Amino acid sequence: MGVELKAEALGRAAGRDKQIAVPVRPVLRKGVRLRRSGDALYLDGADKRQAFTGRFAREHLGRLVDACDGGTTRAGIAAKVGLDEAVVLKALALLWASGALEEGAPSGAPPSDAPSSDAPLSDAPSSVSPELACLLSRLGNSTGVNPSWTDAAARLDRTTVHLAGDRDLVAATARCLDGVVEVVDDLDDLPLDTGALVVFFETRRSRPHLADLRDRCWLERRPLLRVRTDATSMTLGPYVDPTFTPCLECGTAPETHEEPEGYGEPQAYEGYGEPQAYEGYEEPETYEAAADGHALVAGLVAHHVLALSSRSIRTYLPLDSGIVDLTTLATRYRPSATRPGCPTCSFSKGTTAAVAPDSAVYEASIALPVRRFLDTNGHLAHFQSKNMNLQWQFRDWPSCPRVPLPAADVTRLAGAPAPAEDAPGGVGPSDIALLLAVAFGIRERSDGWVQRWTAAGGNIGSATAYLVSRDPSVLPVGGYAYREKDHDLAQLTAEALPGEAPLLLVVAANLKKMGSKYGTFGLRLSFCDGGVALSSARKVADRLNLPYRLVTDWDDRALTTYLGLSAAEEPLTAVMEVG
Structure with missing residues (x-):
């Protein structure tokens, strides 16, 4: 679709x-x-x-x-x-x-020899080949970075690249980049600015020269792109920039250590064949890549250098490496993550970990690049109809009995809170109604937008509130789900949950809904939504002088089983005792 x-x-x-x-x-x-x-x-x-x-x-x-x-x-x-x-x-x-x-x-800019020329910016090259101008123009929308193709051409004109490592691959790539960016033979001729890049081709015969270049680039704060090749595959990356990425040793650590089970699923990149799992790097006894193999590797590298420099074409660099099967072109992606204790790029001290922990790998896999590498076109996903419709999708629990709630009286939140000694000792239905409405509820629905009392990532509302009652004077004992669309409760169970607090507010993430727009990044946003919703609930409780206590160590299995949730699809993000 x-x-x-x-x-x-x-x-x-x-x-x-x-x-x-x-x-x-x-x-x-x-x-x-x-x-x-x-x-x-x-x-x-x-x-x-x-x-x-x-x-x-x-x-x-x-x-x-x-x-x-x-x-x-x-x-x-x-x-x-x-x-x-x-x-x-x-x-x-x-x-x-x-x-x-x-x-x-703009008017007055120098002309281009490109057909049907719209003149380039004043700092763009005075002459751009028609083919390159057409490429930069018609594919420029993929990132949304350049207002005009002439801006991309100007970026390329300011780009200088130094190619090092395997001689054959250096020569083949230099031919691909000829006339597109400036290629210098000596690293000393490479300027120290944001438009400069070092590319090293790592093969069996060139590998001994990588360490010295790696150390010099890190010391001189030069961006370095490592390209590793053998007879069957190519690893494009990591891209190493001392200003924002892990070092090369951390970026390549997964290549020498077994990846954890289930780490990353292979994907096809831009239609290049069916995905295949990458079984790890296997060093051939001899490097016997044919001339067409050199051309393929050089072309792929030139494509991504062009993407990095012009910002007109999408690339998985600089944050991910791409492992490419040179037969099928199936590509798998791997993020670079700092290993704790790394003496080069980690703030932590102590023994350097062999590989980064799963949590760091996850954070690296969803991280946004620095501003100069951000693809602003992705922002338009917010306005796709399928994503805008998510704000109107609400869970219903149709087979569960309904428990009405009083209307949320937000005027109770105005002015200064009453002194604690004057506050009522218990929690009433009106208190619960106000707390749920402000933290999780809908303010109004109009003009094509759903307005919530509390901010939510993408205005989706991924945080679902569940209430467990142990106090029949407030609610009949049992577990409930808050239906924000109709501001009432759906009773999930009438069984009692062991514990002492009269009420338990359990916040869960609607991961399926969030993931349909944000993918794996949705998990992080869901935890953020849960924290924001709980902060609002605490503010309401403070204003109403309701006693509460944050639960920092809860039993996931007991709560998900009691409420009938799936930990994989609806993980718990926050728990608070009330009353």
């Missing part, structure tokens, strides 16, 4: 979200076209195929794109096509997000 974006949602967000940079003087990207087929317009040639549907697309979108010449502003385009400027902004936002448009070049 495809991904759907709606002009209305994007246009509404474009006015307040600075990451949605709709072009001021839009122009159609090079190498793309809009093609009519039936009632829809199709975008061909961009980073992904798009279809525009609806009456506006049929009647106006073609004329609107024709008016985007790279020199006319949005107001001028609106006047040309006879549409309201606000409507034009929404349409342009959708076209930009789909990869159809980019920013036109």
Whole structure:
């Protein structure tokens, strides 16, 4: 199933979200076209195929794109096509997000020899090959970093690369990068700036030279990309930058130690064949890579160097390494994580661990890169229809009896809290209703948005509140789930849970819902949501002078069994005793 974006949602967000940079003087990207087929317009040639549907697309979108010449502003385009400027902004936002448009070049910039040239920026190369200009333009939408292809060309013009290691691979890669970036033969000629990169090709015969180069790059704060090859596979990475990545020894530690069971699943990269498991590095007795093998490795390295430098093409660098099967091109990804005690890149002291612990590997696998390597196009995932609809999805527990709650009286939270000696001794239903509503509930639903009392990652609401009652004066004894959509409780069980606290608030993560948008990163956001919700619950309890105690060591198995939860799909993130 495809991904759907709606002009209305994007246009509404474009006015307040600075990451949605709709072009001021839009122009159609090079190498793309809009093609009519039936009632829809199709975008061909961009980073992904798009279809525009609806009456506006049929009647106006073609004329609107024709008016985007790279020199006319949005107001001028609106006047040309006879549409309201606000409507034009929404349409342009959708076209930009789909990869159809980019920013036109400023007037007075030097010309390019690229066909249908929109002039490059003043600091871009004075002459760019038509093929490269077309590539940077039509694939520039994949990252959302460059307003125009000329910005990417300017980045490449400022990039200098030093290739070292295996001579044959150095020569093959230099040929691929010729005319794209500057390649220097001597490391001393490589400038000390953000546009410089050292690439080392590690093979059996070149490996002895890696240690000295590695140490010098770390000492001089130079970025280093290690490429390891044998007759059957290539490991592209790790990328090592002393300003934000682990050192090379930590990044390559998993290659010399057995990976834990279940560590990472193989994936296909951009359609390059079916995924296969990587069985570990096997050093051949002799290195006998054929000329076409050199060309393949060089081409893959050049692709990712181009991606790192131009920021127009996606790459798993700098945070992950890619292990590529050179026969099938199936690729598996591995993050770099600092080993505790590493004398080079760890803050901890003591014996250096053989490999990083699972927790550090997980954090490394979901980490965001530093700002200059961030792909801003990923922000648009928030506005995909399937993700926006998640805020409207609520669990129901249809077979469970309902227990009504009083309306949440938020006026009780105004003003100063009552002195503790004047507060009632017990917990009442109105207290529980207010606490659950503010920490987990819905404030209002209008204008296409669900507004919550407490912030939630992606406005999804991954934190689910469960209440365990041991005090029949507050609630009949048993376990309950809070239904935030209707502000009531679903009784899951009438059995008693051993313990002394009158009430137990248990927070669980709806991992399936969160993971559908964020993948493995959703686990971290779910724990964050649980902590934020519990903080709100504590603030309400403080305001109402309700006694409570945070539980820092709970029995996962006992609570999940009692509430009928799956620890894999709905892990517990927080527990608090109330009353």
